[in-house]
Amino acid sequence: MAGSCREIVTLQLGHYSNFIGTHWWNIQDSSFAYNPNAVATNEINHDVLFREGCNPSGEVTYTPRLLLFDLKGSLNTLKQNGQLYDVPDAAEDLQWGSDVTMHKAETLPKNDYLQDLEKLDSYEVDERDEGGDKEDQVKEPSSNQPPMFGKRLHHLDDQVRVWSDFLRLHLHPKTVHVVQQYWHDSDSEIFDVHNLGESVVNDHHTHNEIEDRLHFFLEECDNLQGLHILCDPGNGFGGMAAKLAEELSDEFASKSIVVIPAHEPEYTKKPQSESAVSLVSNMLSYSSLLEHASAVIPLSVSPCLFTPSFSNPFPHLSPKFNLAYHSSAVLACAVESLSLPYRRLGPDSCLMPHLTEALTPAGRKLLNLQMALPFPGQPDVLFDETLSGLGDRLPWRSLTPYCHRNQEVDGGQSVVFQGVELHSGTQSCEKSLLEYLQKINSSPSAVTTLKKACNVTEPFPHFFNTEVSSKGLLSAVHRDSNTGVESVPLLTSLQSSSGVSAILDQMLQRTKKVELRKLHRCEKAGLDEDAFKECVVRLQSLHEEYSL
Known part of the structure; x- marks a missing residue:
């Protein structure tokens, strides 16, 4: 297990990144199953991203080596601590200096797909009970499904509200961290500014909680090769990602950190002030991430940022890119594929640091x-x-x-x-x-x-x-x-x-129209004019490196 591979720990920060991550983990989960007396035929070393554990009942568990972040009210039917370990969801102490507004989260019934998953879990438990020792079970591509899955197609376009509405695998109790200070889809407590994310990480209680969860996964790795960070760069989660990338690069200087900023396509024109706040947050995120990461790979189904776009670049797909459920599925396929060189089995596998070094000549990350x-x-x-x-x-x-x-x-x-x-x-x-x-x-x-x-x-x-x-x-x-x-x-x-520097060029061109003093959200979050000017200078310097 851990000792026979080079492990990677994954962080997901933000609701859209969690949509992508959910599809990505689902893709991986669909390629293997515990099956007694089977011959392993995997081409992928799943132990790179997954960990084996044991719950209090003595059952072997296999869960992603993952820490994800989202806001209160974003989990719907998913228990924060999961179901594998039967750990009750304890109310976390909320130590926050600002005013607090009470909300009540609406939880909808499980959709048909999640209900069928519960039946599948019961089916697999019965199969394991009849299958002998768990140690004899082999992870291999799954071929047979229980009768209740059969040929039925689940049409979830109108049923998916949050990413947990289509999560097909179990998560470790340490995986889900809910940012207690903000609510998902709130009109009053909006987590929209980069600096708000920095403040969350800098909060003593929250920082200790994050550090405890993160080091749980990091310290059990015998041969850590690096980290994945998927993040929403245009809001507070970009600030959290930047702060954590900075700390991790200091602590694990010899490891590779691959950051994937995920941009959800825009289908309606935002108010000018809202668009400007998003631009500023993106710039702050990219400026910091490009300094501390080994490689930064921006992803979006949209050909441009900050303006509505309706294009579909794939001729054999008819997606509804206004649905995060659809657009994130495309990006999940991309993440699955780009990471395969350092996840595959056999002598042709490479290491994440070797790949990032080869693709980032002269520090062009x-x-x-x-x-x-x-x-x-x-x-x-x-x-x-x-x-x-x-x-x-x-x-x-x-x-x-x-x-x-x-x-x-x-x-x-x-x-x-x-x-x-x-x-x-x-x-x-x-x-x-x-x-x-x-x-x-x-x-x-x-x-x-x-x-x-x-x-x-x-x-x-x-x-x-x-x-x-x-x-x-x-x-x-x-x-x-x-x-x-x-x-x-x-x-x-x-x-x-x-050519990838065009994304920096677009940000810099749009910045010329931004009057920071008029963006009260940024000022309230703690961003001052000097810090923003430093960010612009750094991005200009990074952009010039691509012209040499």
């Missing part, structure tokens, strides 16, 4: 991500023929704002392809990909290939067009609308490119 979802493979068409048919066109679309798929890659790229077993060819998929990449781009490329495609079983959204088969291939015979897509071949490219 800002990276961009491209993805083909799904990769446009077809039945009975060779993999190299599919690549050849693309010509100079690239199959992927950018998931980093202000970047485009044809931009020059001048600092290297890490390319990952999932779904080799679905594609035959005259040579290996890895060799075909390398030849293709060398033809269209002279930048050095590291290619990682996996046999299995990316799992997109429920509760992943049903937004694939009917030309996408249940196995993710493009077919002339359209899939029945009552049949879901189980997996899809996936191609991503994590790139070091000068």
